Amino acid sequence: MSKFRKESKKDAPGVNTSSLPDIVFMLLFFFMVATTSKESDPSVKVTQPEGVRTTDMTPFKQRSEIDFMYIGKPINPARAAKYAEMGMEYMLFMDNVAQSTPDELYNVNAVRRWKLDKFDSKPERMSEPITGVITCIKADEGAPSGLIFDIRNELQEIDALTIAYAVKDNGGI
Amino acid sequence: MAKRDIPEINAGSMADIAFLLLIFFLVTTTMDKDQAYIRNIPKKIEIKDQPPIDVEQRNIFLVKANNRNQLMVRTEVMDNPDDISERVVEFYRTNEQVNDPTNNFPMYSRITMKEIEDNLAQAEADAEATENTPNADQEIIDFKYRVVDEWMNKKRALELYGKKELPEIHPQAHVRIEVQKATEYNLFAKIQSEIEEAVFELRNDASKDIFGESYEIISRRYAMDKDPSDKEKLDLMDILYPDRFIEVTPKK
Numbered sequence: 001m002s003k004f005r006k007e008s009k010k011d012a013p014g015v016n017t018s019s020l021p022d023i024v025f026m027l028l029f030f031f032m033v034a035t036t037s038k039e040s041d042p043s044v045k046v047t048q049p050e051g052v053r054t055t056d057m058t059p060f061k062q063r064s065e066i067d068f069m070y071i072g073k074p075i076n077p078a079r080a081a082k083y084a085e086m087g088m089e090y091m092l093f094m095d096n097v098a099q100s101t102p103d104e105l106y107n108v109n110a111v112r113r114w115k116l117d118k119f120d121s122k123p124e125r126m127s128e129p130i131t132g133v134i135t136c137i138k139a140d141e142g143a144p145s146g147l148i149f150d151i152r153n154e155l156q157e158i159d160a161l162t163i164a165y166a167v168k169d170n171g172g173i
Numbered sequence: 174m175a176k177r178d179i180p181e182i183n184a185g186s187m188a189d190i191a192f193l194l195l196i197f198f199l200v201t202t203t204m205d206k207d208q209a210y211i212r213n214i215p216k217k218i219e220i221k222d223q224p225p226i227d228v229e230q231r232n233i234f235l236v237k238a239n240n241r242n243q244l245m246v247r248t249e250v251m252d253n254p255d256d257i258s259e260r261v262v263e264f265y266r267t268n269e270q271v272n273d274p275t276n277n278f279p280m281y282s283r284i285t286m287k288e289i290e291d292n293l294a295q296a297e298a299d300a301e302a303t304e305n306t307p308n309a310d311q312e313i314i315d316f317k318y319r320v321v322d323e324w325m326n327k328k329r330a331l332e333l334y335g336k337k338e339l340p341e342i343h344p345q346a347h348v349r350i351e352v353q354k355a356t357e358y359n360l361f362a363k364i365q366s367e368i369e370e371a372v373f374e375l376r377n378d379a380s381k382d383i384f385g386e387s388y389e390i391i392s393r394r395y396a397m398d399k400d401p402s403d404k405e406k407l408d409l410m411d412i413l414y415p416d417r418f419i420e421v422t423p424k425k
Binding site: 024049052053056061134136139141146157159161169 | 359
């Protein structure tokens, strides 16, 4: 019966972790390829409505040919309450605009300047005239359409005539 | 000195570095795609005192939504916005084969190759004549050449279509979206979605008939490799089922 004799106590060998960096790098490269960088973190909350047969904006985005705009309620509850009191429930947030005070959100009047600034800061090789530069509006489900048309009017003034209404594609289900 | 082995570099912290990078990318990137409907804003023009052009009722597909998110399509109040796409298809299809003046849908005109060629020749002669006139306005010359381009497009489209006549919906036929200021974006986007769906369906069917390929496949392929023959196919679809949408700025 000595065949099944208990072996003398030994420490379990440590797991070889030398391939762990390889695995992690693989994951890293997957995420670098499969994702696109966020254009900015809006300070308003946007829940997009659903739609079908949309156009995918990703090919434009890689060349950063799109300027994004967000319409929603401020995420900060204190601020939301403050603006709601003033009768402005839904606020506009434009990407890459440094807010001079943390309390300041932008209104429609700033749209023109913002769009022109962004257009000027685009690299030379994007020779597209401003008429073709897409302005993508990401609006919350409950946002009033009037605000969208106000933005349209502002863009019309500076000849930025391509606009996109963002929705979530539900694939026709 | 006695020969010594070079000590190995400890790579134990490599995983930590890689994890750090991984987490950085996880945080700063986003997976969800941006999907949107691309629309054009009409160019701003100085309006002289001119009455607006009269458009026949039959050429307008009117979708109205009010402050309380109630929907009206043409003359009828609609509860379910999912039905809009079928109505749009009906709007395009009803008179497509045979014109019936008694109904309330846009008429189709049918144009033969000979007529297109005649018009093309005439437009070309006209454009050249304008160009040769002294003191001709550059804008007018450009406009005349755009007309020539239009006829060229139609000629190419009919060649590709392969039939005797090119059916065309009335040039004034359009979808008009009228919302009010407080209409929720939810409904506005839904209307856009339904209209897009309808036009897509029309083009898809026609594309399958003519080329044996769906519109979706052709347009996706064109986006990738910009093949000019695909461009012609897409142009033909655009002439057969033009997407003319007008979004009216709300007054209240």
